[in-house]
Amino acid sequence: MKIGDHDWNLDPLGKHIWRGRMETGQLLALARAVKEEGGQLVALWGSDDRHLDGSFGIHAALLTSSGLAWASCALPAEAPTYPDLAHIFPQADRMQRATFDLLGIRAADAVDDRKWLRHTAWADNEFPLRKDFSPLSTLRSPLSTLNSPPPPDAYPFIRVEGDGVHEIPVGPIHAGTIEPGHFRFSIIGERILRLEERMGYTHKGTEKRFEGMDLATGAKLAGRVSGDTHSAYAWAYCAAVEMATGSQVPERAVWLRALFLEIERIANHLGDLGYLGNDVALSFGFVQFWRLKEDWLRLIAKLFGHRYLYDRIVPGGVAVDIGDGGRAELAAEVGRIEAEVRSLKAIYDEHATLQDRFANTGIVKPDLAARLGLTGLAGRASAQAWDARAQFPQAPYDRLDVSMATQRSGDVLARAEVRFAEVYESARLVRDILERLPAGELHAPLAPVSAVCEGIGWVESWRGEVVVAVRIGADGRLDRVHPHDPSWQNWPLVEVGVLGNIVPDFPLINKSFNLSYSGPDL
Amino acid sequence: MATHLILQKIFKTGFVSEPAPEADLAMRTREQELHAEILKVFGQSVAIRHVDAGSCNGCELEIHAVNGPHYNIDGMGVKFAASPRHVDVLLVTGPVSRNMEVALKRAYDATPEPKWVVAMGECACSGGMFGESYASCGKVSNVIPVDVEVPGCPPTPAALLQGILAAVSKGRTDAES
Numbered sequence: 001m002k003i004g005d006h007d008w009n010l011d012p013l014g015k016h017i018w019r020g021r022m023e024t025g026q027l028l029a030l031a032r033a034v035k036e037e038g039g040q041l042v043a044l045w046g047s048d049d050r051h052l053d054g055s056f057g058i059h060a061a062l063l064t065s066s067g068l069a070w071a072s073c074a075l076p077a078e079a080p081t082y083p084d085l086a087h088i089f090p091q092a093d094r095m096q097r098a099t100f101d102l103l104g105i106r107a108a109d110a111v112d113d114r115k116w117l118r119h120t121a122w123a124d125n126e127f128p129l130r131k132d133f134s135p136l137s138t139l140r141s142p143l144s145t146l147n148s149p150p151p152p153d154a155y156p157f158i159r160v161e162g163d164g165v166h167e168i169p170v171g172p173i174h175a176g177t178i179e180p181g182h183f184r185f186s187i188i189g190e191r192i193l194r195l196e197e198r199m200g201y202t203h204k205g206t207e208k209r210f211e212g213m214d215l216a217t218g219a220k221l222a223g224r225v226s227g228d229t230h231s232a233y234a235w236a237y238c239a240a241v242e243m244a245t246g247s248q249v250p251e252r253a254v255w256l257r258a259l260f261l262e263i264e265r266i267a268n269h270l271g272d273l274g275y276l277g278n279d280v281a282l283s284f285g286f287v288q289f290w291r292l293k294e295d296w297l298r299l300i301a302k303l304f305g306h307r308y309l310y311d312r313i314v315p316g317g318v319a320v321d322i323g324d325g326g327r328a329e330l331a332a333e334v335g336r337i338e339a340e341v342r343s344l345k346a347i348y349d350e351h352a353t354l355q356d357r358f359a360n361t362g363i364v365k366p367d368l369a370a371r372l373g374l375t376g377l378a379g380r381a382s383a384q385a386w387d388a389r390a391q392f393p394q395a396p397y398d399r400l401d402v403s404m405a406t407q408r409s410g411d412v413l414a415r416a417e418v419r420f421a422e423v424y425e426s427a428r429l430v431r432d433i434l435e436r437l438p439a440g441e442l443h444a445p446l447a448p449v450s451a452v453c454e455g456i457g458w459v460e461s462w463r464g465e466v467v468v469a470v471r472i473g474a475d476g477r478l479d480r481v482h483p484h485d486p487s488w489q490n491w492p493l494v495e496v497g498v499l500g501n502i503v504p505d506f507p508l509i510n511k512s513f514n515l516s517y518s519g520p521d522l
Numbered sequence: 523m524a525t526h527l528i529l530q531k532i533f534k535t536g537f538v539s540e541p542a543p544e545a546d547l548a549m550r551t552r553e554q555e556l557h558a559e560i561l562k563v564f565g566q567s568v569a570i571r572h573v574d575a576g577s578c579n580g581c582e583l584e585i586h587a588v589n590g591p592h593y594n595i596d597g598m599g600v601k602f603a604a605s606p607r608h609v610d611v612l613l614v615t616g617p618v619s620r621n622m623e624v625a626l627k628r629a630y631d632a633t634p635e636p637k638w639v640v641a642m643g644e645c646a647c648s649g650g651m652f653g654e655s656y657a658s659c660g661k662v663s664n665v666i667p668v669d670v671e672v673p674g675c676p677p678t679p680a681a682l683l684q685g686i687l688a689a690v691s692k693g694r695t696d697a698e699s
Contacts, residue, residue: 121620121657128656153621172625175604177572177585180622202576204619205657221651227580227676271586284528290590291538297587301678308583310675343531350524518578521619 001066003033008069014243016067016392017456024073027060028083039064040373040386041089043467043484046099048130049074052452056080056105061456061467061484067392068458070469075105084110091373091489094199094520102129102207117200117521119153128208160186160194168503172201176507179517183506190502195495202521210481215241215315215446218478222468223310225483226519228268231260232461233468233483234313239394240470241315241446243455250441253317255396259433260309260318262426265462266337267296267308269419269426272514273341276416277348279508280357288344292337299333317443327434338427345420358413362497362509365410374493376464376486378513381418382410388460399436400429410497412512422462449476463516464490485519539594543680545687552669567599568690569609570640571633575626575665576658577616581643581676585613588679600686606632611689614666617645617652618659630666638669638689642682647671 001010001018008030010020022030031041040063047057055074062069075082084107085092096107097116104127106113118124127133159167165186172180182198206225210218222237223230235257242249270293277285297307303326304312312320322330348354364374369382379386388394389402405421407414454471464486473479490513498509572585588595589602603609606629618626630639641662644650649660662668672685 119621133656172622173573173629177574177582177589177602179574179577179579179582180625201621201625202574202616202619203621203657204576204617204652205655206652208655208657209652224578224580224651224675227578228583230580271583275586284532287591288531288535290587291535291592294587294590294592307678308580308676310580343527347524347527347531350527352524516579518576 001064001069003030003037003064003066006033008033010069010071013070013456015394015398017458018064018067018069020069021072021074024058024075024082027058027071027073028085028088030069030071031060031062031085031088034062034064034069035088037065038370040375040489041085041092042068042375042465043469043482043488044085044092044095044099045469045482045484046103046105046129047471047480047482048103050077051131056103058082058099058105059469059482060085061469063386068456068467070456080105081108083108086110086112089373090371091492094492095488101127103127104130114156117203119200119203121203128205155198157184157196157198158194164188165193181517185503185506187503190504192498192501192503192506195498197491197495199491199517200521202518204522206483206522207481210478213478215472215476215478218470218481219313219315220311222481222483223313225522226485226487226516227308229264229461229463229466229485229516229519231257231264231309231313232459232466234311235261236457236459236466236468237470237481237483238313238315239457239459240455240468241472243457244453244470244472245447245449245455247316247446248444249317250444251396251438252440253442255433255437256318256322256442257313258396258400259322259430259437260312261459261461262429262433263296263300263309265426266334266423266430267293267300268462268514269423270296270337270341272511273344273416273419273423275511276358276412276508277354279511280354282351282354285344285348285354288340292340296333296337299330303330314443316446317441319443321442322434322437327437331431331434334427334430338424341420341423348416355413357505357508358416359409359411361412361505362501362512363409363411364493364497366408368496369410369493372493372496373489375489377418377422377462378415378490378493379464380405381407381414383408388458388465392458394458396433400432402429412508415512450474452479461486463487463514483519483522485516487515487517488520490515491520538591539597540592542594542598542687543684546681546684547688549670549672549685549688551663551671552667567601568611568686569601569603570611570613570686571603571606571609571629572613572615573606573626573629575614575616575622575646575662576619576652577643577645581615581646584676584679584682585615585642588682593679593683595683598683598687600683606630607634609633610636611638611640611686612666613640613642613686614662614668615642615646617649618662618665620657620659623659623665626665639666640670640672640685640689641668642672642685643677644673644675647673650675
């Protein structure tokens with residue numbers, strides 16, 4: 001694969017997907033070349049490969065002008081280290097820290113080497129994703145913990161000092177129905193001088209859980225990495241498994257997967273647009289959008305048997321079909337909802353208070369977004385014009401001609417505008433898919449596994465790109481699965497986006513990103 | 523002219539709220555001994571604090587949904603509150619991650635007596651797909667006492683309401699008799 005003038009040792013693995021193994025020095029050079037041509041680091045993770053080739057592995061998924069490049073390096077089993085990538089791609093910082101917490105693989109010379117996913121559940125010399133990690137050695141019996149809770153987590157927050165500065169610690173439990181995480185605000189008066197996030201509270205050992213699991217159960221677990229992004233994760237996982245095993249998926253199933261992904265996008269955008277109204281005291285907006293969302297979910301449950309389409313995407317295809325009656329009903333409903341959203345947008349556009357609160361709030365400027373790797377819908381609101389469905393379409397998006405929504409102002413208003421545009425585009429895609437849905441089987445058996453094999457899936461979820469890398473052992477069971485959530489890249493931008501804003505605008509700014517905690521906490 | 527458009531939309535939409543479902547007493551796991559007078563007060567309304575103890579965020583989608591207009595929870599006397607100190611019911615989702623164990627226990631201790639705990643979703647009821655591990659304590663009842671279990675992945679809003687009403691309906695029936 002060529003980047004600039006240099007031909008890199010990367011071979012095609014799938015459509016728009018490249019694979020290469022290299023020395024750590026080459027990985028560093030590749031990262032620099034990708035950065036130079038305007039690409040991004042999407043994901044970084046490690047693996048314990050000692051049972052295969054006596055080494056550890058470090059893996060990076062990079063977004064290049066030719067698609068997604070998956071580069072891996074073998075690291076010595078004794079003292080595994082690799083060169084720091086965070087000085088090239090700042091979004092690597094937390095991924096590197098998590099990789100150390102889980103595997104003991106260190107990024108040499110990294111500026112920030114504080115722990116990330118590890119709180120107090122395991123010791124600093126234990127690494128849960130190592131194959132020889134014994135969960136029993138650290139497992140405190142649940143009953144005994146009732147009387148002897150673990151010691152509090154000591155985490156070195158960066159303090160802001162000076163006259164009149166004070167701190168507001170928030171979380172892990174928040175005032176509303178949102179996931180747990182800790183926010184440490186340093187403020188003067190009402191203005192935010194600094195925000196530091198501390199995550200990892202929902203770390204529940206998801207990656208370890210995949211180890212030794214059969215391929216069908218793995219799809220269910222993948223879909224529960226971040227429940228609001230179920231179809232995207234399930235699809236990315238299944239695509240990885242199908243790539244690894246060299247299995248074909250029937251065309252109808254591929255189109256139905258895209259239908260499910262767009263249904264999920266519409267549902268989430270409707271909910272967010274409602275909450276954005278709610279957060280500026282326009283409860284009318286909340287009630288109207290949540291009415292539409294509920295109508296939508298009920299029809300989805302009626303047609304496909306589950307409000308959020310859980311477990312409808314399975315390895316080899318899909319588990320549910322749609323008949324002619326259902327197609328007509330879904331097409332009519334998506335048309336009605338689109339028309340209602342357009343009428344609500346007219347109200348949002350006209351509403352002075354809402355516009356005043358949305359505009360110029362929580363700004364992430366395009367150059368900063370590019371430097372820090374902002375991705376997905378938040379990225380597109382800051383002129384980061386990447387959408388895997390548009391630039392590097394996997395089937396069936398290669399025949400759907402997705403129109404990407406972008407904005408330049410990078411504020412709450414821009415993120416709301418991108419959501420509106422994407423609801424309209426997804427409604428068009430749903431109608432288009434329903435019209436052109438090919439006939440045929442829903443499901444084909446996976447090709448049998450006889451040797452260690454690997455694959456990667458790449459799906460543009462409503463939030464941003466989801467990547468799932470899978471290695472299957474010779475026994476046909478999962479050996480290593482890494483699911484990557486776009487929230488990894490975007491959380492640090494919330495820290496930046498709130499600077500100079502007032503504390504009461506934080507919930508609005510946070511909601512305008514609407515990032516996952518469970519996804520990156522794993 | 524936003525006001526004009528808003529009023530037009532409100533009148534055109536009309537009422538979408540639906541009647542409350544019946545309490546599902548089969549979801550109760552624990553009987554509490556409580557004085558009838560307390561129950562009489564409790565029986566009329568209930569304040570809830572949700573705690574995500576490590577969920578995948580699927581259950582949260584349905585908690586948001588029950589706050590929508592189809593489910594008239596305010597009309598049933600059900601209200602979500604911001605602090606555990608202000609509530610009667612803790613609604614807990616997720617397997618309890620080890621990193622949330624302390625926070626969950628503190629929220630439980632901060633909730634005044636008498637209190638009920640509703641475990642929502644497969645993970646909260648049984649540990650679900652995540653089970654017990656180095657990072658997960660498993661089901662909620664491994665960490666704090668649970669009164670009502672609402673299974674489902676995620677439970678539908680109707681099931682969630684049945685579970686919440688089951689937590690307090692014992693109070694209602696006792697107080698009336």
